[in-house]
Amino acid sequence: MGKVTGFLEIDRQTPKYEPASDRVRHYREFSIPMSDEEVAKQAARCMDCGIPYCHGDTGCPVHNQIPDWNDLIYAGDWEEAARNLHSTNNFPEFTGRICPAPCEEACTLNLEDVPVAIKTVEQAVADKAIANGFLAPQPAAEKTGKQIAIIGSGPAGLAAAQQLGRAGHDVHVFERESRAGGLLRYGIPDFKMEKHHIDRRIGQMQGEGVTFHYGVNIGAGKPAKELMDEFDAVLIAAGAENPRDPGIPGSDLAGVHAAMPYLVQQNRRGGQEPLENPGWPSEEIWAGAKRVVVVGGGDTASDCIGTAFRQGATEVTQLDIRPEPPEKEDKLVVWPFWATKMRTSSSQAEGASREFAAATLEFVGKNGKLTGVKCARVNEKREPIENTEFIIKADLAFIAIGFAGPLEETFVAELKPEMDTDWRGGRSIHADETNYRTSVPGLYAAGDVRRGQSLVVWAIREGRQAARAIDLDLMGKTVLPE
Numbered sequence: 001m002g003k004v005t006g007f008l009e010i011d012r013q014t015p016k017y018e019p020a021s022d023r024v025r026h027y028r029e030f031s032i033p034m035s036d037e038e039v040a041k042q043a044a045r046c047m048d049c050g051i052p053y054c055h056g057d058t059g060c061p062v063h064n065q066i067p068d069w070n071d072l073i074y075a076g077d078w079e080e081a082a083r084n085l086h087s088t089n090n091f092p093e094f095t096g097r098i099c100p101a102p103c104e105e106a107c108t109l110n111l112e113d114v115p116v117a118i119k120t121v122e123q124a125v126a127d128k129a130i131a132n133g134f135l136a137p138q139p140a141a142e143k144t145g146k147q148i149a150i151i152g153s154g155p156a157g158l159a160a161a162q163q164l165g166r167a168g169h170d171v172h173v174f175e176r177e178s179r180a181g182g183l184l185r186y187g188i189p190d191f192k193m194e195k196h197h198i199d200r201r202i203g204q205m206q207g208e209g210v211t212f213h214y215g216v217n218i219g220a221g222k223p224a225k226e227l228m229d230e231f232d233a234v235l236i237a238a239g240a241e242n243p244r245d246p247g248i249p250g251s252d253l254a255g256v257h258a259a260m261p262y263l264v265q266q267n268r269r270g271g272q273e274p275l276e277n278p279g280w281p282s283e284e285i286w287a288g289a290k291r292v293v294v295v296g297g298g299d300t301a302s303d304c305i306g307t308a309f310r311q312g313a314t315e316v317t318q319l320d321i322r323p324e325p326p327e328k329e330d331k332l333v334v335w336p337f338w339a340t341k342m343r344t345s346s347s348q349a350e351g352a353s354r355e356f357a358a359a360t361l362e363f364v365g366k367n368g369k370l371t372g373v374k375c376a377r378v379n380e381k382r383e384p385i386e387n388t389e390f391i392i393k394a395d396l397a398f399i400a401i402g403f404a405g406p407l408e409e410t411f412v413a414e415l416k417p418e419m420d421t422d423w424r425g426g427r428s429i430h431a432d433e434t435n436y437r438t439s440v441p442g443l444y445a446a447g448d449v450r451r452g453q454s455l456v457v458w459a460i461r462e463g464r465q466a467a468r469a470i471d472l473d474l475m476g477k478t479v480l481p482e
Contacts, residue, residue, distance in 0.1 A: 003074060006044035012114040013042060020350040024309045027190040027270055029097070030346075039073065039124040042117040046070035049108040053336040054118060059106030061461040062089045066103060066118055073121060082129035085122065087481070090159045090460060091201060093130065094184065096123025097193045099457050100299075106336035113328075130200065137207030140168035146474050149174060149231040151218045151411060154182025155456045156447025157237035158201065159463030160470075163480055165210045167471050172231070173210060176217045178273060182239055184456065185271070186264045189303050191310070195271060219410030228415070233442055233470050236411065236429060237463060240403040240448040244426070246295070250363030251399070255370030257285055259300050259400035266307050288312035291393055293373045294352075295319050295360045296400030299345075304398045306347030317353045317392050319375060321382055324356035355392075359384050363397060373397055402426075403453045415440050428452050435473070436466040444470055 003009070015031045017023065023030035034042075046067050053059050055066045065084055072081035085092050096119055107115035129135055146169045150157045153175040165171045179185055181198040202212065218224050218238075227234050243258045250256065262285045265275050275284060287308035294301045294308075297320035308316050329339035348354065355375065361384065362374040377388035405419075405427035406412055412419075418430040418439035429438055429445040436444045446466035447459040468480040 003044035007047045043070040043073035053106040054103040059103040093126035144168040152238035153180035156459040156463035160467040163467035224411040236445045253365040290395035293394040301400035302345040
């Protein structure tokens, strides 16, 4: 694959970032693209490794044919590389920006800590396809006469809609918000992915016959039963929006917020949408000139950090109950799986203080307003250790400890599909990973609403697979890929 000796001759390179002091002054993407020649060199590093773990379940949920398009880029055939990439991934410009790249963890060259820059090449191929007009709509030659409703327009819903539309079905996507994208639009900050990427895909899908209905809250404003009666199949792809209960005293103090309303609000500002919206707090949340504490160690917490710095926070501290991870993993024990090791996001690198092995005991305040966060060190069982308490001064705190499943007071309460419960008490709609059918005839579920909170790339995979399952059930056969 690529140049046979490329991995020996060419060093790994990835795009540089604007300096932190510059990028915190705006909300745009700040990665500096590499030239075509530089990208081709990185593609040339893909070696003939025998068993490419990068594109199996271990490395890539959508099974991107990574060695193939690396070889095509090395040969200079960008258009064929784009076709190959889109054959497995509907939205590579999304994953090329926001996926954590388990494919690179699974790369054979990662045994030497120099994996192929797969994510960099993927984004470059996707952006080249956009720039060169390779993303024309692909409407079906014939219509099936079947109508399908999809609840939610996040990555799972969009992937399913595009696949089903191209199969000839009349697809209608129902979105609660005023624009499509789900948490791709309202949860992920612009500095990680600007929203014109979503708009471009929506335009392509509309050209393929997909119809979008905005401002429709299924199960609240519009009964879900109406969809079940009107459509041949209904797919729930509404994500996992219900935040986990932190159980932390003082969470009701002014200045303490769940992470997602904060991120949604900033994305609304960026999209010039009103901050007030049913289902989200109307109070303006702003970090300017404030001391901020973020509880949680994941991507959502990191997004809060980057957003707070851009709003002018004076200091940001992140609390992670997990122990400080090692700088380097034991490759022979972990590879090709995702390793636990010290990772620093671009947002954390902008100046955040990080406290590991720190439990959040209480939000403390005065006159109903947050003044600090009481913490303690924890043991290996994540239990607070006596006499290790400390207080971090704070004017604003965000709780980013994950999601417990879909909002159940809407379509879930109405349709009553069978639910699963995970070990942390989170709930999801029960559906088989092969046919994606729920316990309600004609109702399917895919993405985070089925598997629990996960990566965008997993949502795309589930949307594609659910589309195949629905097409097979309705038509008795399918040409859609697994």
